[in-house]
Amino acid sequence: MDILSSEKTSTLDDILLQKLEKALHKPTQAVTVLDVAKIAAEHSAVDLAVAVPHLPMYARKVLYENLTSVEEKIKFMIATDSATRIGVLREISVEEIVELIEPMPPDEAVEVLEDLSERRYRKVMEMLPAAKALRIKEIAKNARNTAGRLMTNEFFAFSMEVTIGVAASTIQNNPGIDLTRRIFVTNAAGELQGYVPARTLIVNPPDLPLKQVMLPILHKVKADFSREEVVEVVERYKISALPVVNERDQLIGVITSEDVLDAMEDILDETIGSVAGTTEKVAGNEPVLKRFLSRFPWLIVTLCAGLVNVGVISSFENHAKGMLTFVLFFVPLITGMSGNIGIQSSTVLVRSMALGLVTPGTRREAIIKELLGGILSGLFFGVLCGILITVMDFVGIAGLEVSPWAIGLIVGVGLFGACLTGTLLGALSPFLFSRVGVDPAVASGPIVTAFNDFFSMSIYFLIAMGISALIF
Helix, strand or coil, rough: CCCCCCCHHHHHHHHHHHHHHHHCCCCCCHHHHHHHHHHHHHCCCCHHHHHHHCCCCCHHHHHHHHHCHHHHHHHHHHHHCHHHHHHHHHHHHHHHHHHCCCCCCHHHHHHHCCCCCCHHHHHHHHHHHHHHHHHHEEEEHHCCEEEEHHHHCCCCCCECCCCCHHHHHHHCCCCCCCCCCCCEEECCCEEEEEECCCHHHCCCCCCHHHHCCECCCCCEEECCCCCHHHHHHHHHHCEEEEEECCCCCCEEEEHHHHHHHHHHHEEEEEHHHHHHHHCCCCCCCCCHHHHHHHHHHHHHHHHEEEEEEHHHHHHHHCCCCHHHHHHHHHEEEEEEHHHHHHHHHHHHHHHHHHHCCCHHHHHHHHHHHHHHHHHHHHHHHHHHHHHHHHHHHHHCCCCHHHCCCHHHHHHHHHHHHHHHHHHHHHHHHHHHHHHHCHHHHHHHHHHHHHHHHHHHHHHHHHHHHHHHHHCC
């Protein structure tokens, strides 16, 4: 279907978007529908779903209506963004929504149904077959961002006494259930006993019981495990299908590698948003006003912190005379250097925490390493800065009217103190945020940056005043 399958995906998205924009700007509705239908027939629903968020909402509905089959519409609704789903679901009938939801895997259906109004959600659930509605409710009852939300409760699991032939026949007769690389084996009570690789069903005799070819389950999770814990287990042990069990060790769901990839994308999106100081979906195409409102609270904090910093500078200037006035010229240098060092420390620690490289037992070691790095950076750049300031005056660049070596000493020692302060803040804040239940990625955002400016500048001024008093 996709005539541009050999192109890079980014290039394909651009070409698709250009085609759709051109078709939807035709002067007559008849020509528009014909052109859009042709585009929908030539390209996969997934590629179209990725491209349409860049189009106006009316255009997204036109494209959806021209998809060639229910199967293509289902793929489109699963792959597109929440805003597009909301716009399309608002325009189509409840009966059509039921037609879309019924063949969907339960975990995907839950995600799509979340974009419905409460009233329409209840109607859809009432019209769905009872078994399908129950499977959807079983997943929807779990908290967001947990294993229970990632899992699907449609999977293949057989008793240990079942033969390979019977299992293979059952799989063949249920094409609507996705076949994972693992077929799970349970006892009479539904307790998980092991798994059989899908390949084993092909290479072994059909009359062989599953218990003779099954392998032990080494890793499993419960429904309340966080998505971060799930990602860590799957990434570390390279598991293609992770079983989810309840308190009685009964198999209730399976998390596939595709589910984990989606979770990783969401985690990355949220982490980048936190680092940037926004709650918007970085990978999404949200309206300008919504983007502004997502960033507004963080920027207010930065504004307030900036005003506090102005107060610190004005207070210092009121009490400082002579040489200390020149210290103010170096404030951007101090805040810039300390801020970058602090962000480097916090970013490295946040990444290590996200990848599971920093555990409760290794936190102290990680903090000490960052502090030693900060001390080394502060010493090196403090000495270098002091020397450069002195040399610059000797060659007539700085133009200072007071002793250049004194200014170099004040700024050099002040820079060391500010860098050490930034390192302390950057190294300790991720663990502090984590302890109080806040995403550690916030440690690299505007809040900590603003605090770093305040503390580093205050330390710099205090050091400057102290050295000035000792020298003069």
